[in-house]
Amino acid sequence: MSSDRDIGIMDIIVNPMKVTLKQFFKSTFGKPTTVMYPLEKRAPPPTYRGMNAVIWDLCIGCGICGEVCPNKCLKMKPTELSDEEQDRAWYGSHVAKRKSKAERPAINFGHCMFCGFCEDYCPTGAMTMTDFYELADTSREGLIYPARSMKVDLPELPQLPLTNYMMESPILNSETCIGCSKCVDNCPTNCIIMDEGVINKELKNGTVRNVENPYFDYTICIGCSTCVKVCPADCLHMEPISNSSSSGLTEEGEVTEA
Amino acid sequence: MEITKFMKKLSSHKGVSDVALIRDNVVKLDLGKEDSKDFFISLKEDYGFEHCSLISAIDNQPQFELVYHFSVIEGSIFIKDSPKTVMIEIHIFLERDTPTIESVSDLWFGANWHEREAYDLMGIYFLGHPDLRRVLLPEGFAGHPLRKDYVYEIHEEEW
Amino acid sequence: MSLFSFCRWMAEWTANYMLIPVFDFQKNLFPPFSHPAGTIADWLGTDGGLDTLAWTFAVNIAFAIGMTNLILVIHLERKIAARIQDRRGPMLSFRSFRELGEDLAGEAPSWRFKDNYSGIGILQNMADGIKAITKELIVPAKADKFLFTMGPIIFISSSVFLLVLFPLSDRFAASSAPAGLMVIMAAFSIAPIGVLTSGWASNNKYSMIGGMRSAAQLMSYEIPLLLSMAGVFLLAGSFDPVTIVEQQQEGTWLFGLPMWNFIPQFLGFIVFMICILAEVERVPFDLPEAEAELVEGWTTEYSGIRYMLFLAAEYIRGFAGAAVCTILFLGGWAGPWPIPPEIWFLSKVYLILIFWIFIRWTVPRIRTDQILELGWKKLLPLSLINILIVIFMVEIYPYFSDIVNLPEVF
């Protein structure tokens, strides 16, 4: 494919040097390619995966970001919210008010590999990645960013639909349900209500009473499996769903990817 | 040789069972451990599988499974109206207390280090291998880490 | 006025007005005892003493010029290499000083270059030198300690010695020997002994192979190198640089241009250029320290200022090699009048050095067996042909032109 020609005596020095001479004059009288880093910086593209930032007003504390983090460098930490923050909280306002402490993500950037899964799988779009990349620090402790240090406030909140990126939803086994309603208390999107269940159910301790069972609004379920984790009777398990845009807030044909 | 004819011929070999076409160019079969060497020799000499792609060992609990992938590069087996070349996937099951099999590294040199790796990480012994040492882990490492019963510690930093 | 007479004048002035009064004062401090200062003062008054002092001055001036050029050459190499490779090269050295000054003074200092790029690229060499001095001198535990120390001494001293051996012009010479170029080539050939010594003493296989390669390379290039020089010596009839340069001005060429040696002895020039590249160990002939396969070759085990001096010595050798090439083939310091001959000489040297830098960043390194083949099979015959041409020019043609009345060409 590439042209083959006979190699002559000019190809020892002269012809190769033509190339280097050309480049020499080009970069002497033009601008060299290299960027003088600390003084000049290249602009990252808008998709750049840099340090994380959390829009607290959108965050519902569901913990999916910690769930999908391959390095487990992201943990949900209980955080005190001020009254104003509680008022502004959008989806999670009820959780913030009900629980003594709301949970917000904190990141250990010493372990983070900037894969962007937390951003991709966030059901509300609260987790974002900025183009800030100069995170170097002199100590390991300095790389642990507490939840509040990553908080950002946007003047106008994007109206994003709740999306179930986890492709799973909880399924109830009403046989073992004891009707404790812990799942309702902990559901970050308030998609569970307690309603009629098994009548005259015999519990483990021998007492017999009517039990209320949880019912799920799958249109706004985000598949965070918080209910499965808090269930004391192991009566919930996750099962795959067919469509990620099953959320009721999504209109047909709308692009779901933020 | 057309691939359907090739599959027919394969089933006549000793120890071969369950010959199936899992994709349009991939033949899968199960092979008995005792007849493996003869089959591999004829695979190379008669059917022209020049290239050993991969040898993977699986711990199926309790027995081990060896999966051989061989491929044709310029051989005589073809598929009608397709530029695709043929691959063969061979499953061999080994007992847990005798994880040994005859080496194929004298037939395909490319299998040499795959066998070493299978020995290193899964503890399969290849009889007749010229140089069966650990390849990825250091000499003197205890145990074979890809076995499911290998006990290891998960270290998680608290922060 | 030549360099030596200037130095002699300076020596007289220093001796008469500074040294002799001081020594005399010392002599008279303790009258009952004789003091050696008096003897020195007496000796300084004689011709011998003044000459010695003058030579010391001359040699020091030559060193100073050589070392200044060393810094320039290294900076030139870095900058040109950077431009060839579409980079910028050193630009920000000692920028931290400025930042420190800003911190201490609370305001930016007055020296400021190109917006915010404050820093001086040429000082990068100084910065590197300071860094190298502060590093530990590591001697491997199993190395031959005596030879390990002797190797750098041989290599570096023989290279620095080269600086005083070549004249910058007929009036500017720190030494003048009738066999000047032979001395230079002898000094050049000492260095491979240092290379071999340090390569062997390091007790490292890479170093040893590097040292051996250096010896093998010496075998292959030294003979064609000297044979290609022999043509020039035959033409000039002398080893003296001054005579050789003067001889090159005699003949004329097209448009009355002086016929410098690279025109009649083009073959010799080519052979010499290739061999001197091998002599100063630059790409494509830097086999002893081929960093791809031998890590750093014979300098692998050296650290700190020793390693830095090795690098510096190589540049000094490069500078000296270019100077020898200028004297032999490019008419030395000859050039039109208004520019002084020393500048002419240096500019020619720099031209060759820039050419070498371009070669270095343009071609890959060749292999050991290939350099041996090149040296023995190609360069040796070429240099012999060159000598034959010169003999024809110098001896045979004049002999026959006397008999059959041929036109005078050479």
Next chain:
Amino acid sequence: MAEMWISMGPQHPMTHGLWTLKVKVDGETIVDADPELGYLHRSVEKMGERRKYFMNTTLTDRLCYASSTTWTHCYALSVEELMGVEVPQRAQYIRTIMLELQRLASHLMWAGAYMPDLGHITGALYFWRDRELFLNLLELPSGSRLLYNYIRIGGVKRDLPDGFEEKTERILKLFEQRLDEYADLFENSKIFRMRTEDVGNFTASQAMNLGITGPNLRGCGTKFDLRKQDSYEIYDEIDWEIQTREAGPGYGDCFSRYMVRIDEMKESVKIIRECFKKMPAGPTMASKVPIRASGDAFRRTEDSRGEALMYLVGDGSDRPYRWKIKSPMFTTISACPHYLKGYKVADIPSIMGSIDICIGETDK
């Protein structure tokens, strides 16, 4: 000189990674060699067994840091085979474009690393300067410069940004121009040829038996490219040629391997252009991507360095039961005593550089 063993590595300019090549030399001639691996072993296969299927794309990115997209693609392809996922047409085109861009970047990385092996630092900087262009392109949709995590199971992360095609076309044009310019500096240079021609020879039949695939096999004149021979994505719909070259009848040397890669880069440029021409509109992600799988499946792809194969066994949970990676360089390095014997010490970097080693994928 008596015969002696020289240990090159684990930290040596020739190794391009962390491994040791012990060579037995007689003077300057190589008598025997013994490669040693394991300095970069991160137990990717074991780690993969503890992570969910979709999380493992971050591990495959790190298999070979010079060619991360191709490895992630191989993994995604195998998992899709295991789960039975249909990838939308547009996603397949985007994947092909990304794969070829990655192949260009990887080959340029190799060419840049090969030049200092021959003592030619300028070459490194020229090729790496061009690689930078392709990294900029790969950064636009994926958001990262080295470890993209762009190809996901069932499609790609997001659609190509606006203006990507024009930007790519501009860069491809510049790159083609530069590649022609470089011809005089590299492949037509006499000293470059002296170092690479007739060095590191092996024949095609030897190479097949030794397990050498990819550009190294095509450098022996064998027309074997899995993009055609076991075609995936949309390579069979696009008009392109397998690039081969041989130094002599049926064997290849360092120079033919170099030229195969240069020709392949030119072919990749053609493929990218055609992909842009034919690209349809549509979704970039499959509508249904399960997270659990059972059974076993494998796919092989043409990595930048040869045949990449991933064999996956699922047991019905959301994590792979067994995940086996075949890296092309693993077998190629194992065969190095065969093609090093008889050459000079100075040829070691020239030969080992020409087969394009990547230790990240080799040690897994």
